[in-house]
Amino acid sequence: MQKTGAQIVIECLLEQKVDTIFGFPGGSILNIYDALYHNRDKIRHIITAHEQGAAHAADGYARATGRTGVVIATSGPGATNLVTGIATAYMDSSPIVAITCNVTLALLGRDSFQEVDIAGITMPITKHNYIVKDVNAIAGVIREAFAIARSGRPGPVLVDITKDITAAVADYTPAKQFPEFPMPHVSEKAVAKALEMLGESKRPLIYAGGGIVSSGASEELICFASKLHSPVACSLLGLGGFPADDPLFTGMIGMHGTVASARAANECDLLIAIGTRFSDRVAGNRKKFAQKAKILHIDIDAAEIDKNVLSHHHIIGDAKQILSALIRGMPEYRHDEWLAQIDEWKQKHPLPSGKGGAGEVHPSYVLEQLYRLTGGDAIITTDVGQHQMWTAQYWKFQKPRTFITSGGLGTMGFGLGASIGAKVGCPDKKVVCISGDGSFHMNMGELTTAVMHDIPVVDIIMDNRVLGMVRQWQRLFYNKRFSCTTLDRKTDYVKLAEAFGATGFRIAKKSDVVPVLEKALACSGPVVVDCVISPDENVLPMIPPGASIDEIIHEICE
Amino acid sequence: MQDKHVLSVFVVNHPGVLSRVSGLFSRRGFNINSLSVGETEDPEFSRITIVVEGDNYALEQITRQLAKLFDVKRVTQFKPDASVCRELLLIKVKSAPEHRSLIIEAANIFRAKTVDLGADSIIIELTGESSKIDAFIDLMRPYGILEIARTGLTALERGSKSIKNHNIDG
Numbered sequence: 055m056q057k058t059g060a061q062i063v064i065e066c067l068l069e070q071k072v073d074t075i076f077g078f079p080g081g082s083i084l085n086i087y088d089a090l091y092h093n094r095d096k097i098r099h100i101i102t103a104h105e106q107g108a109a110h111a112a113d114g115y116a117r118a119t120g121r122t123g124v125v126i127a128t129s130g131p132g133a134t135n136l137v138t139g140i141a142t143a144y145m146d147s148s149p150i151v152a153i154t155c156n157v158t159l160a161l162l163g164r165d166s167f168q169e170v171d172i173a174g175i176t177m178p179i180t181k182h183n184y185i186v187k188d189v190n191a192i193a194g195v196i197r198e199a200f201a202i203a204r205s206g207r208p209g210p211v212l213v214d215i216t217k218d219i220t221a222a223v224a225d226y227t228p229a230k231q232f233p234e235f236p237m238p239h240v241s242e243k244a245v246a247k248a249l250e251m252l253g254e255s256k257r258p259l260i261y262a263g264g265g266i267v268s269s270g271a272s273e274e275l276i277c278f279a280s281k282l283h284s285p286v287a288c289s290l291l292g293l294g295g296f297p298a299d300d301p302l303f304t305g306m307i308g309m310h311g312t313v314a315s316a317r318a319a320n321e322c323d324l325l326i327a328i329g330t331r332f333s334d335r336v337a338g339n340r341k342k343f344a345q346k347a348k349i350l351h352i353d354i355d356a357a358e359i360d361k362n363v364l365s366h367h368h369i370i371g372d373a374k375q376i377l378s379a380l381i382r383g384m385p386e387y388r389h390d391e392w393l394a395q396i397d398e399w400k401q402k403h404p405l406p407s408g409k410g411g412a413g414e415v416h417p418s419y420v421l422e423q424l425y426r427l428t429g430g431d432a433i434i435t436t437d438v439g440q441h442q443m444w445t446a447q448y449w450k451f452q453k454p455r456t457f458i459t460s461g462g463l464g465t466m467g468f469g470l471g472a473s474i475g476a477k478v479g480c481p482d483k484k485v486v487c488i489s490g491d492g493s494f495h496m497n498m499g500e501l502t503t504a505v506m507h508d509i510p511v512v513d514i515i516m517d518n519r520v521l522g523m524v525r526q527w528q529r530l531f532y533n534k535r536f537s538c539t540t541l542d543r544k545t546d547y548v549k550l551a552e553a554f555g556a557t558g559f560r561i562a563k564k565s566d567v568v569p570v571l572e573k574a575l576a577c578s579g580p581v582v583v584d585c586v587i588s589p590d591e592n593v594l595p596m597i598p599p600g601a602s603i604d605e606i607i608h609e610i611c612e
Numbered sequence: 613m614q615d616k617h618v619l620s621v622f623v624v625n626h627p628g629v630l631s632r633v634s635g636l637f638s639r640r641g642f643n644i645n646s647l648s649v650g651e652t653e654d655p656e657f658s659r660i661t662i663v664v665e666g667d668n669y670a671l672e673q674i675t676r677q678l679a680k681l682f683d684v685k686r687v688t689q690f691k692p693d694a695s696v697c698r699e700l701l702l703i704k705v706k707s708a709p710e711h712r713s714l715i716i717e718a719a720n721i722f723r724a725k726t727v728d729l730g731a732d733s734i735i736i737e738l739t740g741e742s743s744k745i746d747a748f749i750d751l752m753r754p755y756g757i758l759e760i761a762r763t764g765l766t767a768l769e770r771g772s773k774s775i776k777n778h779n780i781d782g
Contacts, residue, residue, distance in 0.1 A: 177632060178639050182682035185628075202682060357676035360669070 055227070059189045060085035060220040063153065064093050066196035069229050072124050074098045074115065074478055076108035078135075080128025081168060083155035085220035100478060100507055102471065103499035105132050109139020110471030110497070111478070112150045116143070117458045118433055118476035118483075120270070122203050123150040129157055130168030133214070134175065138465055140210045141179040145462025146291060147264060149208035151199050152176075158218040159187055173214050181209035189222040198233050205235035207355040208268055238354065240371035240379060247367055249383045251350055255324035257392045258284040259344075261307060261336075264291030264461070265329015265353060265373045267454040272296065274377035275328070281381060283389045285396045287315035289330050290446055290461045298450035304396060305405075308336040310443040310593050313403030316603040318396055319344045328352045329373045332362035333462065334599070342602035352376050403608075405447050406594050413563045415587050417441060417516050421448040423567050424486065424514070427575055432484040433458065433476045437469035437493030440522035443593040445488045467496030473511040474504055484575065487513045492521045492541065498550070504580035505555040512574050512581045515547055518589040526592050529610060540589075547584035556580040616645060617671050618697060618767050621660040621678055622686035622775045625651060629683045633660055636681065642666060642674045646699075646764030657685065659775070661766045686775050690767050697767040700737070701745045702727075706756035707734040715755055722748050733758055 057065065063086055067075070078101060079087045090099055102108040105127045112123030123143075127136050133154040143150045157166045173185045182202050184195050192215065199211040252258065260282070266275050272295050279286045279302050286296045287307035296303055305312030307319060319325065325347040330336070337343040340363055351358070351365035352373060359368045369376050407418055421444060424432075434449055435458040436442040442459055451457050458476055460468040473487035494515050504511050516522075521539040528536050551558030557577050559570045561584070574581045596607045623629045630649055637644050645663035652659050664674060671689065678687045690697070707715055707729075715734055719726055724738035738748055742765060749760065769775075 173628070174631070177628075177635055355680070357673070357680050359676070361673060 055225065056223050057226040058085065058089070058220065059192050059215065059222050059224065060089040062189070062192045062224065062226050063196060063215070063220065064089045064097065065226055065228070066193050067124065068093070068096060069197070069232075070122070070200050072097060074100065075124040075126055076100045076102060076111040076115070076475065077126035078102060078105045078108055078128070078132060080132045082129035082157055082217045083126060083132070083220075085217065086126060086153070086155060100474070100503065102474075102503045104497065105135035106139050106467070107471035107474070107497055107500040107503060109136045109150070109152065110142065110465075110468050111475035111503075112152075113139060113143045113148045114435060114458050114472030114475030115479040116148050116150055116475075117472070118455055119479035120455060121479070122200055123148070123475060124153070125150060126153045128168065129155055129172075129217075130170045132168075133170055133172035137175060137179070138463075139471075140176055140212065142460050142463045142465045142468060143210040144179045144181070146460065147208050147268060148210070149203040150210045151196075151203050152210060152212040154212065154214045155220060156185070156214050156216050159216045160218070162216060172212065176212045179210070180212050183212040184214065186213060186215040186219060189219045189224040192219065192224070193226060193229070197229055201233040201235055206237065207265075237372045237375065238370050240369065240375050244367070244369040245376065245379045245383065248350055248369055248380060251324060251348060251367060252282060252380070252384055252387070256389065257322045258282055258324040258326060258389065259318045259322035259347070260284050260286040261289070261319065261325055261327045261330060262286055262292040262295050263289040263328065263330020264295075266292055266295035269329060269354070269373040270454070271329070271374035271377055272454045274374055274381065276300070278377045278381050281384055281386050283387045283393065284326070285318055285393065287311065287318060289333070289336055290459065292330060293446060294451035294454045294457045297452045299452065302393075304400065306446050308333075309338065309597050309599070310447065310595065312400070312405065313595055313606065314396055314399040316597065316606060317399045320346070320603045321395075322347045324348050324350065326350045326352070327365075328377070329354070331358045334362070337363055338597050339600055339602040403595070413565070415561060415564050415567060415585060417444040417587055417591065418448045419564065420514070420516075420561070420567055420571070420585055421445060421488070424571055425449060427568070427571055428484055428486070432456070432486050433473075433480060435459065435469045435473040435476060435485065435487045437487070437489045438464045438466045439490045439493060440518075440526065440591065440593050441488050441490040441493075441516035443523075444516070447593075466493040469493060470497055470500045470504075470511070470513055473513070474500060474509050477509045477511050485511045487511060489513055489515045490522060491515055491517045491519060491543065491545070495543070495545070501551065501554040501556055501580065501582065508579065510577065510579050510581075512577070512583065514574075514583045514585055516587050517547065517584050518587050518591065519543065520589040522589070522591070523593065525589070526610075529592070530598070530607070547582055551582035556582055558582045558584065561585040615665070615667070617664045617666070618690040618692070618695065618765060619662045619664055619675065619678070620688045620690055620767060620769075620775055621662060621684055622652070622688075623658050623660055624683040624685065625656055625658045626683055629658065630660070632681055632683060633662075633678065636677055637674065640674065640677060642670055646762075648764040648766045650766070661764070663765050688769070688775050690769060694771075695767050695769045697741055697765050698739055699742050699745050699765050700739050700763040701748065702735060702737055702761045703749065703752060704733055704735045704758040704760075705752045706758060707732060711755050715752070718748075718751055724748065
C-alpha cells in the first residue's frame, strides 16, 4: 500500500492503539497535521497553548493510564519547547514518544528557518532518539520507538523526521509483529541469596519507589510487606504504590518525609530498596544513609545498582516478577518489636498541622477536606515546591497512578498540563492539580487548553504570594535574605479563570474551605481555586540537603 | 586509585553513535583517556575502544551506563594480560643532516618505519603499546618534535572468542 511518510506516521500511531495525541502545529509538521485531519475521527488531537504543556500532558496521560503518551511538535522552537517536558519524563521514567518534524533534508545543517538539532539536544534526556531521513525507515523507527519507550525502565523517545520525508511516498505494510524488548531474566541465585537476607533480618524496611508503580507491582508489594511483616516507606514517586492507610506504611521517605521513615531507615538492619534510585532527596548524606543496614537493591535498571548508595546484594529485573518470586520462596515472618518501635515513632512525630491563627488556612486542612470530599478517589497532580511536598505528606494515596508529580527534575509548571493529560486519559476520574502561585504562573496558559477541549480539571493554587520553598531555604540557609522570592503579584485568579472561560473561586479563610471545594468539585468545567495561605508556612520536617537524620529540622523559628 | 582501563564497546554503525558514547562520558563526569573507532568484520557494527581513567566504581558505572544506550550492543572490559593493545603514532621530527642517521637508527631499534623524508624533517610511523610509544617520543624530543598524531588505543582479546559472545557487563 503506497502512503506518504505523514500517513505512515499516523498508521503507525494507530497500530499502537493511540487515540489521543497532544501537540502544536507548525511549518515543518504540516504534512502530519494534514494526515491527522483525514484521521480526526480516529485520533483526538489536543492542541495546547505551548508545546511544553503538550509534553507535560503526554507525560501526565502516560503516568495516569500506564500507556505511552504521544506529543508532536514542529521544528525549531516547537521542538525546543518540548525539552523541559521530555527531561521531566526522563527523570521520572515516564514513557512518552515525541515526534517532531525538521526542515527538509536539503535545508538541514544550513541553519535554515526554524531548524534545530533536536536529536542532538535531547540525546541526554531520552532513552533513545532518531532522526529519520528515509521514508522507508519511518514505520520501523516508530514501532521501535514505542517498544523502547515502554520496555524495561520506561522513558521518553524522540523521533525527528525531515519534512520532505513526510511528503515522500513509500510502501506501507501493516505490522504483523512489533519489536519487543523482553524483561531481563531474574536470576534464581540472586533471589535465593535475597531470601537468605530476609531470613537474617530482625528489623527490615522496604523502601519503595516509582518502579512499583510502573511495574504494576502494588499487589505484590502489599503481599510481600505483610509476609515479611516489614514497614514500608515510599519515595515521592513511590506514593500510591503502597496504600497509605496500611498500618505498615511509615509515610514518605526523604528530605520532607516522615520522622518514622527517617528513623526506620537509620535503625533498620536490612533495607530493601525496590524500583528506586537512592536520589539525593532521599538519601541525603549517602555515607550515613541506612548505615546500620545491609542493602538489598531490586531494580530493572542495572545502572542504578551501586550508583548512589552501595548495595550488599541486588536483583536486576521487573519488580512484579521479583516480588512474586520472593513471596513464593519466603515463610511468614513476625517483627512485632520492630513494628512497635515504628509505631512509637509514628505517634511521637506526627506531621505538623500548622501554627497559623484560628481563621488562617493551613494547606494540610485544605488537603484533608479535599480528601474527605472526594473520598480520596481522585488523581492528584502537582507543580513543584511547598504545595507539592504538603500534598505528598498529607494526601493519603491508596492506589498507584493517583499521584502525578515531577520528582526528579522538579519542574515548576508541570501540574496543569499533566492534569489535562491525566483527565483525558482517565475521563471518569476526578483530577485535581495542586499548584502554587509561582508554578501556576509558569504555564497558566494551559487553562485555555482545558477550556477549549472541555477538560474539567480542578486547579487549586496554594497562594502565598511568594516562592515558598526557595524562601524556606533562604530563611534557613541565607539568614532570611529573601532575594527575589517575594512576588506579591497582583493577579486576580478568579478573574483570570473567568477571562479564560473557566470558573474561579477564592478561599480566603478557613470557613471558606469546605463550601468552596464542594462548589469546585461540582463544576462541570475547568475550575481554578485561589487558596490564600500564609507566606510564612514551612514544609516540615526537613532534613537539609546532604545531611543525615541527626540534623533533622522539626521547627523553624521566625 | 585512578587506574587505566580498556573498554571495548560494540556499537551499531549509525551516525551519531559516537556522540552518544562520548557525550555519556562527559555528562556523567568520567574521563576518556583515549578513544578510537572503526568498522568491524560486520559493516553494520563498529568497535569503539576507550581507555578510561578511574576507580572501580567509575568503571562499573560507566560500563552499565554504556550498556543502557540502545545503540550499544556489548561492552567488555579488557584485562591487560588477556588482550592485545596497540596504538599508532605518526611523528614528524626535525632532522638536521648530522642527526638523520641517529634518528633512523633509533626508529629501527623500535621497529618503527620511516615513511617520509624531507630536506630537514622526517616522519616516522610506530605501532605498539602506549608505553613503547611514549618511550619513543621521549627519545625523539632532543632532536625537535615538529608534530605528533596518535590514534589512541585499539585492542582485541586474545584467543578465539569474540566480543559478540560476551555478556554485556562481562
